[in-house]
Amino acid sequence: MLRSSLKSKSKPTIIEYEDLTMCGICLSTIEDPKALPCLHSFCLKCLRNISDIKAGMVICPLCKEATAIPPEGVTGFRDNFFIIKLKERRSIHKNQDKKMTCVCCVMPACNIVARCIHCNGFLCQSCVNLHGTLSPLKPHTLIALDQLQYVKLDIGNKVKDECCKKHKDQALRWYCTKCEIPICRDCTVMEHRHSQHDYVSIESVHKGQLEDIKKLEVVCEGIVQHVDAAIEDVDKVKLSLESALELANRKLEESADAARQQFLKVLETNHKIASEKLRAIETERFDKIDDCKSNLKNLQAKLYNALEMANQVIRSGSQHDVAANYATLTSTLKQLQDVRPVPIRKSLSKVTFRPNNRKIVQEIDLGVVVEGTGIKKGKWVLEKQVGKHGQGKLTSAWGVAAGRYGDIVVTCYNGSQVKIYNSSGDYKLSLDTKQGLLLGKSSYPSNAVVTSDGHYYLTDQTAYVKVYSSDGKYMKEFPSKSPNNTSSDIDDASLYGLALDKEGYLLVGSNQKYISKHKQDGSHVCTLKVDIPPWFIAVGSENIIISTNLKNAGVLVLDNDGNLIRSLNAPKHAKSWHPLGICCSEDDIVYISSYDAHDKGGIYTFTVDGEYLGCVTMDVSHAEGLALIGADENRLAVAQYGHPVKIFCLK
Template identity: 50%
Template sequence: MNTQPIMADSKPLSDTTEEDALSLIDCGICLAEMEKPKALPCLHSFCLKCLKRVAHPPGSFICPLCQEKIPLPPAGVDGFRDNFFINQLKERKAIFTIGKVIMPCACCGTTDQQVAARCMDCNGFLCQQCVHSHKTLAPLKLHTVFTLDELRSGTVDTSKVMKEECCQKHKDQVLRWYCKTCDIPICRDCTVMEHTRPEHDYVTIESAVKGHLEEIKNLVTACEGISRRVNTAITKVDKVRAKLDGQLSEASKRLKDEESKAKEAFLKALQENVKTTTDQLNTIKMERYEKIEDEKTNLQHMKSKLSNALEMANQVMKSGSTHDVASNYSTLCKTLTQLKEIKTAGINHSLSAVKFTPSQMGSVEHVNLGTVSSTGPNPRDKNGKWVLEKEIGKEGQGKIKNGFGVAVDPNTTDIVIADDGDKNIKVSDSDGNYKRVLEGVLHQPHDVAVSSDGFHFITDCTAHVKVFSPDGTYLKQFPAISPDGKSSDTDGSILFGITIDSDGNLLVGSSKNCISKHKQDGTHISTIKTNIRPWFIGMTSQGKIVVCANIANTNAQIMDHMGNLLHSINTPHDAKSLVLRPWRPCGVCCKDDGIIYVSNYEKGGQGGIYSFTEDGEYLGCVTTDVTEAEGIALIDNDTLVVVQHGHPAKIFSYLEN
């Protein structure tokens, strides 16, 4: 058993080598090769004697590797399933280590001669003299014998000629049947004793394994995707930690600079103020570190469970015999089915936000070097600004003709843009490099949302939401439901905006001035009425719904989950209360700290991106360097993607001065 910690940059499970496979034979308790290996429900295996040291009936015990609580069978440790697959891996290791260690002949017991072959019927290694006996003695002539060179070359399929496993209850009977009722391999005697029909349904083990392998393969594929997303989430946690360290360092440096400037005049008061402010930073540091480390520990725990399950499943599929597959099928499928439901919600990027702001010191009596803040960039903060980083979709395969909606994949931070001009969905990485396209069944792609597990939900000015898999395969479609219970595919509705709330449910905007709420499988949950057409929809961190209609002189609206109007987002004004632009709110996105960003669409001219509070209060102008702005989306709270109709998309970044 591999007891080494699993790092975020570990190699993919699909790249597992012979050395990795053989590492499964080491016991995680004694660290030696397992003797009489027993398999736990968590898929970890240990020596029988080692388990007896750590598990004492009755009740349960904690797995030494994954810390999962394991109930003890009524028979104690002996009741756990024997892991025959581990025994076969040990034999494989023996094949490759012969010559380096002394091994007795299974037939004559001598160690004087180096073993030269293996008899699949005797189930042991033979010296050269006994190999000769197998070829000449009548009772042994029919035995199947392979030389070590043949076994090491991998040219022979030993699983087809290995001695069949016998039933643990009926020692002289081979496991040739599979009880579908109990999900275990059984022998002939079992079929007439413990597993009789009609209470039990059993088939030949070969026919059962065909379906088992396909099911395990599908679950492995799904869990490998989860594993990749956990890796991505761990990387994001590390980035937030690194950014926090950098900002903590910068804040501390600025604090020290201010300390030096004021030290001579305000020494006594200064030292006390420095201590208080440093304590604030340290408090934030410890609180944030704890939250970040908790998140990473949880993700590492997920990854450890995924890695172990996938490693075992891949090895069973790659090297296991039919009995291995049958013996491991039930536990593998149960574990993999649970693991494929893992959700990676993503880390709150505001955890990395901390800054020290120097004060304008006044009198000697009231020394105040500055204040510590632990929130992200604020549009009101004059120490920073949004700047244009790049344009994307200008040329080549990823060229955007008429962009509308945009979403950011929460795991990969890929940018996903609905292109009405090409009738497809274009996907690029967060740097704007083209990756792939989703197409084939789309009419006029309008908006897109991406779930935490990578599924794409698209509205295309038809009556249905189109669903694509993470790899871009079209899966299905489903209609929205109006407040009177009518389906959008029967009442002439057209679907526009779409987003995903914090519970993973879809909010779909309809031309019938309503928002239809669905589970990701399309199941309808509820419908709320809106006062305006939901051209685009946003969700705040507090669960409020923001709707923009893309209609001139119509304010955007902030509603609660029941559709009750809370606030209007009115025409933005500058400090002199002068109208900045003709007001036509279009795209909308929301930041973790509650700030709402709205694009102002200006046909044939320059528009703008503006920011507001969750109460609809105007904060400021992000940029006017946009043309016919439609959908907008945020990457990690400090990067803004703006889709322009008929023009390339633009990426803006927030920079502090």
């Protein structure tokens, strides 16, 4: 079902499902197939060759998942009897024109026409007729040879039961619900006899297990399309980067040729510097793009393999096959159903060369290599408002952050809530902010960030950073660290600003005029003293820190050690300058919100060098936190205290 549906909807270049009977190591038909937990199967001999016995691990060569080697060695991995059956059926179909012997008459010259499921052998036409006339043989199920590969090997309860690997003479007729494996009668009174084990007949759970696999298969089918689209985006970004690099190099050469006659020596020096910068960007960007594509390819391969296994089990597996593969297969599919491809950053393809057009210069200045498009051209227009009605209605929005998959995360200061909306602006869930608080206390959330693993980190009017799972459940908290690091400092601290730097460290701003740096597990790295309490924090390239404070009307640009580089001053035409919310693009364009005593204001843009660029919009009221959302950073979310969040789009 799945294979045909994908073929009909996909481009010709789409990767086909893997042949489950082919070993991914030796690329030959699997011999003595052993299955890893990731559902990939290999020859026993091949697994031995790639296993790291000293480390006690084996890394799947297809999806790179590491698995501990069982105590009994590689032979302890599960035998994949399902693949053995697939091999047998494919071999039968491939060789059906060759001479085979009838199991009843044992005549080498007879013509084989069918297989008896119960006799477990091939029959000629005469013996097929005999099966239809003798009473003991009439219940037997016969399958025509040309239909054998398309038919399940069990027909109801008529097929001979498979035997237990430990108790060779006992059939696998039971299923242990604790261990999630088929067992025999002896197993029920030996290995699975304890009170915590419960077992039922395989037949009774077969239908439910099959339905579970089908449901998970449907979910993962949809994820395949997302992964395919993400890989296409990677290829597009790579082509776009190649084109941009070609254009940038051409402009660089033209600028160099124009100046070479007068300032050859200095020109060549600067030319070399600029070219090396471009080459460095080229190497870095292609590495990032290739890594992203490699990760997506691995995810794609894992999805295709799991779906093919599910498809084969549903289409061709016996009751015992379903039971034997149920635990591993459903576990893998459940993990995969929550997986979404991490989108490629479109900004990776943005690079240009800005020539120097001045005619008279003291030194040859060819221009600079720009890692991006520089100042974005276009007009910011209101796209939508988020949190106007219903359960997701906002009354005290303070901070806003970009979540995974285009989600929008909003902290509600007086409402003590953190609400998450999808990219369309629909309410999804709220964080459980009541957990971890003393009775009668309110959290007063300030700011939130979302890490790549989907965890939410939150600052509030306490000295502790709260951590929540991807489904909004409270997980843990950890304290910020002041320069003095005393208990009184922790007791008196309130946390406001929160950001992730380029290396994935958390930057936590306190009212005690410091920024505490932490790993994502909460461990403290260092503490930076600052001149004003950082209410909002943004991070630029090379981990430059930009922070704001409404009461001090300051916007400070700091290096990654906390030293002041410069301040960003109010635009000349601004009637009132009360900077608060802040965010920074990958091109180091700084967005700042400001409002006056009448709650009127706007969103202004600067370079990190302090140059005022322009006003995004004046269509905001009591603007607080800001966040750029979307892979291209062409959408700006603005939190408005007492109003819905506004989303502006660059047209």
